[in-house]
Amino acid sequence: MKxxxxxxxxxxxALTQTKxxxxxLQALNLPYEYEIKEIVTKGDKILDVTLAKVGGKGxxxxxxxxxxxxxxxxxxxxxxxxxxxxxxxxxxxxxxxxREDPRDCLVTxxxxxxxxxPIGAKIGTSSLRRAAQLLAVRxxxxxxxxxxxxxxxxxxxxxxxxxxIVLAAAGLKRxxxxxxxxxxxxxxxxxxxxxxxxxxxxxxxxxxxILEILKQIEHQPTRILVSAERxxxxxxxxxxxxxxxxxxxxxxxxxQLVGLVASLDGKTIIKEIALADPADAEELGIRVAEQLLxxxxxxxxxxxxxxxx
Numbered sequence: 001m002k003x004x005x006x007x008x009x010x011x012x013x014a015l016t017q018t019k020x021x022x023x024x025l026q027a028l029n030l031p032y033e034y035e036i037k038e039i040v041t042k043g044d045k046i047l048d049v050t051l052a053k054v055g056g057k058g059x060x061x062x063x064x065x066x067x068x069x070x071x072x073x074x075x076x077x078x079x080x081x082x083x084x085x086x087x088x089x090x091x092x093x094x095x096x097x098x099r100e101d102p103r104d105c106l107v108t109x110x111x112x113x114x115x116x117x118p119i120g121a122k123i124g125t126s127s128l129r130r131a132a133q134l135l136a137v138r139x140x141x142x143x144x145x146x147x148x149x150x151x152x153x154x155x156x157x158x159x160x161x162x163x164x165i166v167l168a169a170a171g172l173k174r175x176x177x178x179x180x181x182x183x184x185x186x187x188x189x190x191x192x193x194x195x196x197x198x199x200x201x202x203x204x205x206x207x208x209x210i211l212e213i214l215k216q217i218e219h220q221p222t223r224i225l226v227s228a229e230r231x232x233x234x235x236x237x238x239x240x241x242x243x244x245x246x247x248x249x250x251x252x253x254x255x256q257l258v259g260l261v262a263s264l265d266g267k268t269i270i271k272e273i274a275l276a277d278p279a280d281a282e283e284l285g286i287r288v289a290e291q292l293l294x295x296x297x298x299x300x301x302x303x304x305x306x307x308x309x
Contacts, residue, residue: 001031001032001033002031002032002033003032003033003034003035004032004033004034004035004074004075004210004213005034005035005036005037005072005073005074006018006021006022006034006035006036006037006073006074006075006076006077007036007037007039007064007067007068007072007073007075007076007077008036008037008038008039008064008076008077009038009039009040009041009060009064010038010039010040011149011150012149012150012151012175013079013149013150013171013174013175014077014079015036015038016174016175017077017079017174017199018036018077019036020174021077021097021199021201021217022034022036024097024217025213025214025216025217028213028216028217030213032213037067037072037073039063039064039067039073040063041059041060041061041062041063041064059082060078060079060082061076061078061082061083061084061202064076064078064202065088065091065202068091068202068203068204069088069090069091069204074203074207074210075094075201075202075203075210075214076201076202076203077199077200077201078199078200078201078202079195079198079199079200080096080194080195080196080197080198080199080200080226081168081192081193081194081195081196081198083195083200083202083230085194085230085231085233085234086234087202090204090205090206091202091203091204091205092202092203092204092205092211093200093201093202094201094202094203094210094211094214094215095201095214095215095217095218096198096199096200096201096218096219096222096223096226097198097199097201097217097218097219097222098219098221098222099170099197099198099219099222099225099226100169100170100173100174100197100198101169101170101173101184101197102169102170102187102192102196102197102198102247103168103169103184103185103186103187103190103192103196103197104130104166104167104168104169104184104185104190104192104196105166105167105168105169105172105181105182105183105184105185106164106165106166106181106182106183106184106185107154107157107164107165107166107167107172107180107181107182108163108164108182108183109157109158109162109163109164110163111182112163112164112182113182113183114134114137114138114164114183114185114189117138117141117163117164118163119140120140120141120142121140121141121142121163121164122141122142122143122144122161122162122163122164123141123142123143123144123162123163123164123165123166124143124144124145124146124153124156124157124162124164124165124166125143125144125145125146125165125166126145126146126147127166127193128242128243128262128264129191129193129242129243129244129245129262130166130190131143131243131264131266132243132262132263132264132265132266132269133189133190133191133243133245133260133262133266133269134166134189134190134266135265135266135267136262136266136267136269137189137266139265139266139267144162146162146165150167150171150172150175150177153165153167154177154180164182166185166190168192168193168196168197169181169184169197170196170197187247187258190245191245191246191247191258191260191271192245192246192247193244193245193246194226194229194230194232194233194244194245194246195226195229195230198222198226200226201214221250224248224255224278224281225248225249225250225255225281226248227281227282227285228246228248228255228257228276228281228282228284228285228288229246229247229248229257229285230285231281231282231283231284231285231286231289232244232246232257232259232285232286232288232289232292233246233285233289234285234286235285235286235289235290235293236261236289236292236293236297236301237301242301242304243261243262243263243264243300243304244259244260244261245258245259245260245262246258246259246260246285246288248281248284248285251275253277253278254275254276254277254278255275255276255277255278255280255281255284256273256274256275257273257274257275257276257284257285257288258271258272258273258288259271259272259273259285259288259289259291259292260272260292261292261297261300261301262300263300263303263304264304268296268300270292270295270296270297270300272288272291272292272295273288274287274288274291
């Protein structure tokens with residue numbers, strides 16, 4: 001039986017996601033066996049600095065992409081929100097399985113909801129996007145940068161003076177910790193990151209056997225929505241460490257895309273919404289990005305470079 005080597009980061013969430021993908025493939029009863037190769041990325045190594053300060057795109061994917069290009073692994077499983085809008089030459093987004101919950105969520109120490117958190121409450125998040133949007137609604141909050149995997153962040157909530165942390169709901173659901181969620185944050189309050197809740201499976205463009213296998217777990221509706229979000233990110237030239245949010249959903253037979261760019265302090269939030277047919281999902285992403293730029297997003301993103309350097 002032919003063995004397929006699958007690249008994954010080492011975290012519990014990454015391995016859970018990779019095993020889920022393998023389970024979907026094994027259910028097809030194809031004549032293959034699967035082995036996971038665990039790979040440490042730059043983003044996993046540097047934990048004492050905020051992602052935005054580390055700089056660069058693809059902090060959680062570059063080493064996996066290198067392993068693919070060098071033939072060490074046959075495909076790699078990523079969290080879509082970690083994937084830069086552009087792929088290295090020779091690699092493609094081979095398949096996009098069905099998306100988990102795209103929302104952000106709040107985990108609080110004393111059961112407080114976002115609105116009932118006390119004045120000056122301390123919220124832990126390493127995401128500039130989350131911090132900016134929460135400050136836009138409640139500028140009394142104190143944002144503290146925290147990094148690390150899900151369990152590390154949950155333990156920081158328990159063992160420090162943090163009142164709450166913000167995480168992606170999908171991650172908690174995937175690792176079986178859904179009961180920790182105090183409140184789901186509606187996209188109107190906190191627009192998710194591009195591709196949040198979705199997985200991106202990357203493979204070599206010239207590997208037809210692997211591409212044929214992966215194609216069988218494709219979820220076309222998810223790919224359409226994610227392609228709109230990623231086109232917006234690409235047009236704005238943003239990485240996953242910039243306060244850019246995008247959320248595509250179905251409005252009847254059409255795709256609705258909400259895009260957002262925010263200043264770090266949350267005082268300026270630029271938001272745009274538009275609809276298009278599914279076949280025009282990428283064009284929709286570009287159009288919404290263009291509208292954000294017209295409204296002043298470019299200036300915000302330029303200023304941000306100065307603030308983070």
